[in-house]
Amino acid sequence: MSLTKSGDVASRFSAYIEGLASVIGHAGRAKPLRDYCTGLMMPCDRKSVEPMAAITAPERTAAQHQSLLHFVGQGDWSDQQVLAKVRELVLPGIERCGPIEAWIIDDTGFPKKGRHSVGVARQYCGQLGKQDNCQVAVSLSLANHHASLPVAYRLYLPKEWVTDRTRRRKAGVPKEITFKTKPAIALDHLRWACAVGLPRGVVLMDAGYGTDTALRGSITELGLSYVAGILPQTSVWAPGTGPRPPKAWSGNGRPPKLLRRDSKHRPISVKKLAIGLPAHAWHKITWREGTAEPLSSRFARVRVRPAHRDYWLAGSRPEEWLLIEWPEGEAAPTKYWFSTLAANIGFRQLVDIAKLRWRIERDYHELKQEVGLGHFEGRSWRGFHHHATLCIAAYGFLVSERETIPPSEAASTKIFKEAAIPATYRPRGSAIAA
Incomplete structure (x- = not known):
């Protein structure tokens, strides 16, 4: 296999x-x-x-298959150390184009059949847009x-897996x-990212x-700001409104501390608040995503206080x-976010950061389409995470090479020439192999 570009x-x-091999x-x-x-x-x-064995070692595919299978499924090497080396090698190039602005939290699903692949269960799969048999992993990206x-x-392990000792043991x-x-x-x-001192950014999440x-409260306690997607029914206190203070103390027993609500002091949904905003609250704002146009x-922004179960609190939550x-032509607003970014942040900057999610x-699309994140066929916990780590490592190299690749061209296919699978290769279990 040879390289399309120069030596x-x-x-x-x-x-x-070699850098990865050092750890x-x-x-x-x-x-x-x-x-x-x-x-x-x-x-x-x-x-x-x-x-992959057939492509990388066409003359000894069976031996290569066993070597790669052992390396990814049973190899006693550290995912954390390899990912740390990837950061060391790739982040400086990203930061040369500007400081880290965001920490993006999300998850991704992989459709799976059967019940023995680690973590597989009937749950929501974003790739399919519905509930189905799949694995789900939660990730953090710096951007x-x-x-x-x-x-x-890290793989999300459903409750039925956590309590199933037999499946846990078999999947390691x-x-x-x-x-x-x-x-x-x-x-x-x-x-973890705070503890190891990664360059900080605004936490973005859907x-x-x-x-x-x-x-959200824990993120604030970590000293981080966030822009967090919320649902239309999320309740807030609109400007100028709030819960009633605790009852006056009668002098007997403990002084009352909890906030109160009544018919005149009720929070409203963010959707109701949005629909009631005056026309001048809405502004057309332009932002840019990557190399796209x-x-x-249309956007509006309002300072509010989240109201979720604050009747169990002694004081109102801070404003955010x-x-x-609310795009033109839509019958109702389409997206809502809470944000703890500064009160004096510019409107356009707030939108730009929210949209950076x-x-x-893009990460998930390229990890799946370019480097096969969802193609692992093993069943073990170690193999699942080893494969993902190596996919992230491969993706990291593509990220570091992106400046040498025209935006209209696919990344990996322009670095490596297409390698033909040998004519003698037959997948195990195929009729022709039999």
């Missing part, structure tokens, strides 16, 4: 793999590491172990307007893994995470921004 690309790829332990792992990452960037239809890079990635789920919701896994990622009041829509998008969608 400079070949040498940069070799140097990149992967035994020297014998360097070759399967290189072969696996090379296979992930080849323009073949399927990036599972078997076809600016130039590029983004996943830095943390570590004993310390307990049930955690997806927002709880996201918070673990954020705490409504699947933004509606979790506890998560500028995009524009409610950002609303598109980069996670």
